[in-house]
Amino acid sequence: MRNGLGTKINSILEKYFPERRVFLKSDTDTRFIRLRPGTQLLAFAGSALLVAWAIVATAIILMDSIGAGNFREQAKRDQKNYQARLHELSSQRDSRAEEALAAQERFNAALAQISVMQSELLNSETHRRELETGIEVIQATLRGTMKDREAARTKLAELEEQVQSGGSGTALASAGGGAPMGFVAEALAATAAERDQIERDAQDALLAADQMQQQIAVMKDQNDQIFRQLEEAMTVSVAPLDKMFRAAGMPTEQIINQIRRGYSGQGGPLTPLSFSTRGEEASADTLRANRILSEMDRLNLYRIAAEKAPFANPVKTAFRFTSQFGPRRDPKTGGRRMHKGVDFAAGLGTPLYATADGVVVHAGWSSGYGRLVKIQHEFGIETRYAHLSKLRVKVGQRVSRGQRIGDMGASGRVTGVHLHYEVRVGGRAVNPMIYIKAANDVF
Structure with a gap:
């Protein structure tokens, strides 16, 4: 087959x-x-x-x-599109930086103006109190002068009555103590001159009192204008700071109370004004001044709190964002993973700065982070700066906002030179851009 x-x-x-x-x-x-x-x-x-x-x-x-x-x-x-987008972002960043610098200058100018106005207000109140005291002295002198004038008039009337009673030797003897008529006439003339002088002094005292009252009225108007300017300056200064903390999700009253309890150095609570030591009730101006001082104290506490929270950018030179906070495609494995910070890309060795006052709790190698710096701040906040090429701080060192803590690098698990920046509150990672954007809206 x-x-x-x-x-x-x-x-x-x-x-x-x-x-x-x-x-x-x-x-x-x-x-x-x-x-x-x-x-x-x-x-x-x-x-x-x-x-x-x-x-x-x-x-x-x-x-x-x-x-x-x-x-x-x-x-x-x-x-080309990417470069155009980078150029646009760079222009926006530069404009934001200029706006922040201008806002900071306006803020500093407002604080300086508030300090000058406070000094003027205190001097004005002191001068007003001195004028009121001077008026009281003039009024007391005027009352004594009026009494002396009435006594002189009474004495003059008695002498005139004695002279007009008939001019007998007995009357003259009783009136002038046996003195001749010339002496009595001189006494009458002197008494009349004294009376006229007392009347002139009284008129001068009344004119001086009227002038002082006018000065006091002018000073009250000036004080009222100063008060209004101070109140407006306080509103302009305190409201944006309060908004900044609230935008970052931070409880403002709790933070202010914590700073007030723990802050004992320069810039603590201001002592309320008191212009009277006689136990009198405070005047409306005194209450108004004390309210302004209270707002100044609150502004000062906000300033202290802002220094202790990470309201700043860790990179001050040219950079670009290469990764945002949140889920992303892992650059190494390609899988979806949570990115707990933001990435800033710049040149090798770019200076990196602390974003708030705090204490360094870690400065060394840490697995995928590479060279890592951890800073513990107030209010349970911690910031992390990863993949550094060089460390410039030590564990236990106290740092201030804007202090250089290291250089940008590519240590650890990376694909290139950049800074991985984290903000943790109570150990939980939060979006650092919340604080950076909140500060950009104010500063």
């Missing part, structure tokens, strides 16, 4: 590939090579495969060449 099948296949092949012979002739001999149908089929199939492979390879090369050209063009377009 196999021979019959083979014969049949061979007969079919002979229709398309008849047996051929290739003769090889030499000078002495002639030989030939028999090409059977099966051999011819194998040669044909091999040639067809070779041609097909060449066609497919050529097509792939052409497609790759065309695709590579398209990819290059697309990459160039993406690069």
Whole structure:
């Protein structure tokens, strides 16, 4: 059966590939090579495969060449768009930095103005109190002068009555103690002059009192204007700081109370004003001044709290954000993972700064973080600065906002030079941009 099948296949092949012979002739001999149908089929199939492979390879090369050209063009377009976006972000960052600097200057100017106004207010109140005391003294002197004038008038009336009683020797003796009439006339003239002088002094005292009252009225108007300016300055200064803390999700009253309890150095609570030592109730101006002093104390506490919370940027030179807070594609494994901070990319060795006052609790190598600095701040806040190339602080060292703590690098698990910056509250990672953006809106 196999021979019959083979014969049949061979007969079919002979229709398309008849047996051929290739003769090889030499000078002495002639030989030939028999090409059977099966051999011819194998040669044909091999040639067809070779041609097909060449066609497919050529097509792939052409497609790759065309695709590579398209990819290059697309990459160039993406690069141009990316550079344009970076330029736009850089311009926005520079404008924000200029706005923050201008806001800081306005804030400092407002504080200076508040200090000057406070001094003027205290001097004005002191001067007003002195004027009121002077008026009381003048009024007391005026009352004594009026009494003396009434006594002089009474005495003058008695002498005139004695002179007009008849001029007898007995009357004159009783009136002038035996003195001659010339002496009595001199006494009357002196008494009249004294009376006139007392009247002039009284008029002068009344005029002085009126002038002082006018000065007091002018000073009250000036004080009221100073009060209004101080109150407006307090509103402009305190409200943005309160908004900044609330935008960061920080309980303002709790923070202020904590700072008030723990802060005992310069800049503590201001002593309320008191212009009277006689136990009198405080005047409306005194209460108003004390309210302003209370707001100044609150402003001072906000300033202290702002220094202790990370309301700042750890990188002050040119940079770009390469990764935000939240879930992302892992740059190493490609899987979805939680990114617990933000990444700032810049040049190797870029200075890095503490974002708030605090104490260094870690400064060294830490697994995937590489060279890591941890700073513990007030209110249960901790900041982390990872992948550093150089550390510039030690454990236990107290640092201030804006103090250089290290240099940007690529240590640990990274794909390039950058800073990984974290903010943790109570051990839980939160978005650092909450604090950075809240500070940008104020400073």
